Amino acid sequence: MNTEQGVATLMLPAIAYLMGSIPFGLLIARGLGRGDIRESGSGNIGATNVRRTVGTLPAVATLIGDIAKGFLPVWWAGMLMPPGPSLWIQGYVALVGLCAFAGHLYPVFLKFRTGGKGVATAAGGLLAIAPGALGVSGLVFIMTVCSLNRVSAASLAATGTMPLAVWYATGSCAFTLWAGLTAIWIWSRHRANIQRLLAGTEPPLWKSDLDG
Secondary structure: OOHHHHHHHHHHHHHHHHHHOOOHHHHHHHHOOOOOHHHOOOOOOOHHHHHHHOOHHHHHHHHHHHHHHHHHHHHHHHHHOOOOOOHHHHHHHHHHHHHHHHHHHOOHHHOOOOOOOOHHHHHHHHHHHOHHHHHHHHHHHHHHHHHHOOHHHHHHHHHHHHHHHHHHHHOOHHHHHHHHHHHHHHHHHOHHHHHHHHHOOOOOOOOOHHHO
């Protein structure tokens, strides 16, 4: 590893946090003249609230941005590290993923408050670490959202499968620990959603006659 790679390796966790802190949903809504999305709908800056309050295409753009800021730092970390199954290397890559994820939840650009719930950013990190595991979690997400019409329920189900899927795909203790911590963090950010799901008051993704 040369000097430039060494400096990049040391700086990447901080860079990952800053990348994770970029509030794409807020920026896209403001760019479209819709004001502060934190004052609309659920108040969340993620793609689901963007879709409900701004529109489908802005939500897709938000989703891509949130996935990218989870994927790019982890991919970069993998490029900096020499190939091999070293626990230290895998631990470093997992740390970078956690930093990007923490940036989304507690963005410095929003004074460490009003961050998103992290599902898309976690998916980006998972794409870089274990694409096969992302496929499994993605399938669980799709099946759940199609059957229950609730994004929060699908997010909880998908992230709940992450640790097992990552362990099966990689056999890495470091990556499985990353997946477990990420899942716990996401579930903790969904406390209000869990309460509404249990009470039957969680808003659906798509309105239907059955939803009133």
